[in-house]
Amino acid sequence: MAENRKRILSGIQPSGALTLGNYVGALRNWVELSKDENYEAYFMLADMHTITVRQDPKEFRKNAMDLLALFMASGLDPKRSPIFFQSHVPAHAMLGWVLVCNTYMGELSRMTQYKDKAQKHAANLNAGLFTYPSLMAADILLYQADLVPVGQDQSQHLEITRDLANRFNNAYSPTFKVPEAYIPKVGARIMSLQDPTQKMSKSDPNENGYILLLDPIDKIVKKIKRAVTDSGSEIRRGEGKEGIENLMSIYSAVTNKSMDNIEAEFEGMGYGDFKSAVAEAVVETVRPIQERYAELIKNKDYLKQVYKSGAETAGRTAMKTVSKVYRKIGFIEP
Ligand code: AMP
Ligand code: TRP
Numbered sequence: 200m201a202e203n204r205k206r207i208l209s210g211i212q213p214s215g216a217l218t219l220g221n222y223v224g225a226l227r228n229w230v231e232l233s234k235d236e237n238y239e240a241y242f243m244l245a246d247m248h249t250i251t252v253r254q255d256p257k258e259f260r261k262n263a264m265d266l267l268a269l270f271m272a273s274g275l276d277p278k279r280s281p282i283f284f285q286s287h288v289p290a291h292a293m294l295g296w297v298l299v300c301n302t303y304m305g306e307l308s309r310m311t312q313y314k315d316k317a318q319k320h321a322a323n324l325n326a327g328l329f330t331y332p333s334l335m336a337a338d339i340l341l342y343q344a345d346l347v348p349v350g351q352d353q354s355q356h357l358e359i360t361r362d363l364a365n366r367f368n369n370a371y372s373p374t375f376k377v378p379e380a381y382i383p384k385v386g387a388r389i390m391s392l393q394d395p396t397q398k399m400s401k402s403d404p405n406e407n408g409y410i411l412l413l414d415p416i417d418k419i420v421k422k423i424k425r426a427v428t429d430s431g432s433e434i435r436r437g438e439g440k441e442g443i444e445n446l447m448s449i450y451s452a453v454t455n456k457s458m459d460n461i462e463a464e465f466e467g468m469g470y471g472d473f474k475s476a477v478a479e480a481v482v483e484t485v486r487p488i489q490e491r492y493a494e495l496i497k498n499k500d501y502l503k504q505v506y507k508s509g510a511e512t513a514g515r516t517a518m519k520t521v522s523k524v525y526r527k528i529g530f531i532e533p
Contacts, residue, residue, distance in 0.1 A: 206376070207232055208344040210243035210285065213263040214252065219410040219481065220389035220399035222273065223452040224350030228383050230274035232348055240280040241342050241513055242270060244506075247285045247292070247334065251327040252320055265492075267502055269412060272491035283509035285338065290517035294337035297524055298363055301370075302333045306362070310355060319402075336360040341517040343376040351387040352398060354380050371527040375520075386452035392426035395441035413489060416482055423478040434465035434473050443470070450477045453484040 209229055211221060233240040244266055249259065263284065270282055285291050307313065307329055316328050327334075335356050339347055340363070347357055357380035364375040391397040391408035399409045407422050414422070428442040436444045436458060447461050456464070465473050495502065526532065 204237055204239045205345040206342055207238050207240035207346045207348065207381075208243065208339055208342040208378075209240075209348050210245040210248075210338060211266065212245045212249045213259070213266040214249045214254075215262055215401045216411040216413055217266065217269055218389075218399055218401050219412065219449065219485075220350070222412055223386035223389050223449065224383065225348060226270070226273050226275075227386075227452065228348045228381065232346070232381070233275060233280045238346070241344075241516070242275055242280055242282045243338060243513070244270075244282075244284045245335075245338065248331060251325065251331055252316070253323055264499075264502060265413075265496065267506060268492050268495040269488070271495055271505070272488045273412075277505040277509060281509035281512040282505055283513045284506055287506065287510035288514045288517055290341055290514060290521045291334065291337055293521050294341055294517075294524060295334040297528065298333040298337050298340075298367075299330050301363060301366060302330070302336075302359070306359060307332060310359070312352070312356070332356050332359045333363070336363045339378050340364055340375045341520045342513075343520065344378045345376060346381045347378050348381040348383075351382055354382060367524075374523055374527060383452075385458065386448050389449060389452075390441065390445040392422055392442075392445070395427065395445045410481070412485060413492065414485075416486065416489075419481060419485060420478045423481065424474050426474065428470050432469060434468065434470075435462050443473075446474065446477050450480055453480045 207229075209225065211217070211225060217226070229240070229242060232238050233242075244263060246259075246263055267282065271277065275282060310332055313329060313331065317324055320328065336359060339357075339360050347353075347360075349357065357378065361377050364377045368374055368377075389399045391399050391403055391405075392410070393403075393405050393408040397403070397408070401409055401411065403409050407425055410419050410422055423446070426442060426446060428446075429439055431440070433440075434443060434447070436447065447458055450456070450461055451458055465476075
């Protein structure tokens with residue numbers, strides 16, 4: 200295969216069940232990109248990030264294996280792209296510390312995800328929540344990634360990653376590739392079905408606001424039918440149409456139809472018909488994923504083989520960068 204292939208790295212935290220937002224904003228695009236011969240992709244379960252919020256160990260292990268199975272059920276092929284747990288590759292902690300020492304308090308205090316989480320987790324406002332972006336930068340820079348496919352909410356973290364790469368390259372010598380975010384045009388920010396001003400999130404106290412990839416099919420249909428809309432009747436984008444527009448984005452993402460085509464398709468039809476179509480399209484996407492997941496999760500030996508071999512490949516790539524960095528900053532070679 201071509202040696203000048205572009206590198207891709209991305210990750211999701213195993214912090215609970217995956218939402219349709221995660222799938223549409225991130226995972227779906229990983230699958231597309233990973234099939235492209237021009238890219239060499241690495242996919243990570245960001246478990247070291249997850250412990251910035253206290254986890255119940257048993258539940259944490261279950262979430263981690265579930266997410267691994269869902270990565271593959273969604274179409275990631277471990278033979279093409281290594282899939283690994285962050286905690287299995289020591290290079291992340293090794294570069295993470297170096298980058299913590301190159302990140303300013305001021306820039307970390309400006310991170311919106313930190314400000315949000317600081318409010319939500321006021322009782323456990325640990326230093327890891329604050330330095331999270333430095334570790335995320337290490338995740339990316341270790342692999343000399345060109346492209347990082349994520350949802351809109353991660354764009355600020357990508358900016359700080361670029362700043363850190365440039366800062367290090369300027370202070371020492373060119374070491375890191377400066378990565379670009381890859382944010383989808385449609386579906387980068389799927390909103391809550393109950394409040395289209397809020398991002399769809401599994402931490403929403405109202406479970407009708409989000410759809411989980413592993414929700415029972417009838418529940419998914421009900422949640423879509425109950426989604427808030429507006430007092431009008433047209434299927435189109437615009438001021439005051441945030442609920443409908445959100446459903447349109449979901450529909451667009453799972454059918455690959457453009458927003459313009461969707462407006463044309465549903466011209467003159469009512470919200471009820473539109474919601475039925477959205478529900479059907481979502482179910483068509485989710486059902487095969489659920490079926491593959493059910494098979495994969497039974498096969499613990501296979502899952503183990505996947506994450507072990509993923510960590511070996513990822514570790515080799517990542518350690519090359521760590522060695523370079525350690526030499527440049529002046530650590531004595533062991
Ligand atoms: P998280 O679950 O917050 O760790 O997010 C994992 C990935 O899913 C990241 O790339 C996010 O940007 C993406 N993501 C999370 N929520 C949404 C959403 N509501 N819409 C689109 N993408 C999302
Ligand atoms: N911070 C990301 C999130 O919450 C997860 C993540 C950790 C990540 N390291 C990464 C995403 C590296 C992309 C690249 O969704």
